[in-house]
Amino acid sequence: MKPTQPELDRATWADADRAWRELEAGNRRWVAGELQNVGFAPPSAAEDDQAPFAAILSCSDSRTPVELIFDRGIGDIFTVRVAGNAAHTSGVGSLEYGVAHLGIPLVVVLGHTGCGAVAAAVDQTPVDGAIARIVAPIAAAAEHAREHHDGDADALLDFAIEANVFQAMADLIRRSAIIRDRLYDRRIKLVGAVYDLHTGWVRLLGAHPQQDTLLTHQAAD
Numbered sequence: 001m002k003p004t005q006p007e008l009d010r011a012t013w014a015d016a017d018r019a020w021r022e023l024e025a026g027n028r029r030w031v032a033g034e035l036q037n038v039g040f041a042p043p044s045a046a047e048d049d050q051a052p053f054a055a056i057l058s059c060s061d062s063r064t065p066v067e068l069i070f071d072r073g074i075g076d077i078f079t080v081r082v083a084g085n086a087a088h089t090s091g092v093g094s095l096e097y098g099v100a101h102l103g104i105p106l107v108v109v110l111g112h113t114g115c116g117a118v119a120a121a122v123d124q125t126p127v128d129g130a131i132a133r134i135v136a137p138i139a140a141a142a143e144h145a146r147e148h149h150d151g152d153a154d155a156l157l158d159f160a161i162e163a164n165v166f167q168a169m170a171d172l173i174r175r176s177a178i179i180r181d182r183l184y185d186r187r188i189k190l191v192g193a194v195y196d197l198h199t200g201w202v203r204l205l206g207a208h209p210q211q212d213t214l215l216t217h218q219a220a221d
């Protein structure tokens with residue numbers, strides 16, 4: 001069932017919570033192999049206006065198809081995909097459009113296990129061309145992970161993947177007054193999550209641990 005779309009730009013925390021429960025339920029179906037939306041409707045059945053209930057910033061990795069992971073159909077999820085799920089300008093703008101013009105109550109930053117972009121940043125692998133600009137925002141998360149984690153390489157990567165989700169969330173808050181205002185007014189929720197490539201489960205990380213500070217600090221700027 002699709003959550004009722006809030007009146008445009010009148011989303012509330014309750015709408016955001018309903019949206020997350022729908023995603024969670026879809027992820028359970030994905031793990032259980034009981035997909036309900038595999039058929040998708042033909043193009044002629046598409047509605048004239050889109051009314052997605054969640055926006056997701058996720059990685060371009062071919063093993064993380066967002067609609068399948070959450071078992072949702074066409075028109076349900078407003079998706080931004082970029083290597084390493086970082087909050088670049090085009091992604092920030094797209095998410096702003098989603099919350100301000102489509103009334104989406106929930107924004108999810110979705111990382112995933114075994115992320116090559118995060119691994120490259122952790123290992124400080126030299127990269128060419130525009131790939132360097134893709135990896136740059138992930139570098140701070142990778143550095144944080146190297147400084148605060150002394151486990152083995154796999155554990156370090158897992159830690160860095162979570163740190164990178166929180167980094168993208170913080171970048172979103174810092175760069176977007178549109179998102180900030182709606183978080184501050186409790187009209188939308190911004191949560192992080194990590195998709196496990198092997199089990200299929202999406203693990204909720206929740207809101208950014210310093211969200212209130214980030215909002216207060218930015219508001220004072």
Ligand SMILES: [Zn+2]
Pocket residue numbers: 059060061083084085112114115116117118
């Ligand atoms: Zn990735």
